[in-house]
Amino acid sequence: MNQKFKTSACLLMLLLASFVTSSLQAQSVRSRGMGSAFIGLSNDESAIFYNPAGLSQIEGREASIQAKVNERDTYEWQSFAFTGHIYESEQSTGFSIADYLEENILEEPMPRKPKYSYGMSYTMDKRPEAFGKVVGGSYSGLSTNVSDFQLAFGTKFPVAKNLLAREQLYGGLKLRILDVDRKNVALGTQKTRKSYSMGAGLIYHYNDRITGGLVVDNLFEHLDDSNVAKDGISLNIGAAIKVAQGTTISMDLLNITDSGKAYEQQYRVGVEKYFTENDFAVRIGSCNGTLSVGFGMNIMPNLRVDYSYYDGEKIPEHHVGAHFTFD
Secondary structure: OHHHHHHHHHHHHHHHHHHOOOOOOOOHHHHHOOEEEEEEEOOOOOHHHHHHHHHHHHOOOOOEEEEEEEOOOOEEEEEEEEEEEEOOOOOOOOOOOHHHHHHHHOOOOOOOOOOEEEEEEEEEEOOOOHHHHHHHHHHOOOOEEEEEEEEEEEEEOOOOOOOOOEEEEEEEEEEEEEEEEEOOOOOOEEEEEEEEEEEEEEEEOOOEEEEEEEEEEEEEEEEEEOOOOOOOEEEEEEEEEEEEEEEEEEEEOEEEOOOOOOOEEEEEEEEEEEEEEOEEEEEEEEEEEEEEEEEEEEEEEEEEEEEEOOOOOOOOOEEEEEEOOOO
16 A cells, blocks of 8 residues: 555655646646536535635545646646645444444445645746737737636535435535736736635535535725725636536536626536546536546546547637546
8 A cells, every 4th residue: 555655655756846847727637628617516625726625525635636638838737735634533422323334244444534634736827918918908018927826715514404415515624825926028017916825615415416615705805005996806616517426517606697897707517437447537618618638547446547628719628637546
């Protein structure tokens, strides 16, 4: 087991070295392949970016490193994420059916259920003047650097007392520090914008097949520069439906109130299909009509590699990521 862990860690470090050499909104390679429709799913470390409530769905600890790998001299993007849990410190002294089953019937112990979950991510987005020449519009003549740090927390709320009830409710909070540095190359001027914001999310499992998600961004927002307009509150919803064994359809609607100060309204839909005992997955999706595809493959029990392609109008984007499970 130790040898496998060391080998996996070495592979992860090699991928890290090869990637450190993509959009203002932090995302993940897996979700990109699904058209970034992930609010109602959020069942891996990507929950940090989409819906913090999803952190409590994760078993064990997870880490990921992701990067845009094509045309990096024109557009550079990479992201790092990590999740963990805080478990109950005291054992219950009363009778527990779960404990009885684990000790007397089940061959393997049941997974520990966390009391609280947390996640951290850091994303770097660099778009030099060359990006503006290709894309044009508001990016023309600009060099933009963005750093995005996010800290998220999640927990599970006790909803149903019935032992066989399938309903589950998760909640979460997300803190974000976004630093944007824009330089007008022609004029030699530079503007910086640093914001601190907080958002909240919910995930509701109606049953084994249907899950809904709700996220409110920018519930609280503070800007270093009081003369700069705030982004405004954005309400986002999503749903995930398991239509067959290993097949999930996910749908999101961002900024449903169409707040003019927040990011533009987006419609997202994606499909993920697993094969060969969940060791290989294919994904396809659309974000406002723009196609994205991807796949994921478990190359070791605790290491998954993901790829996604986003058919951008000006710059097609190829992203690669490594997803590592600690326990």
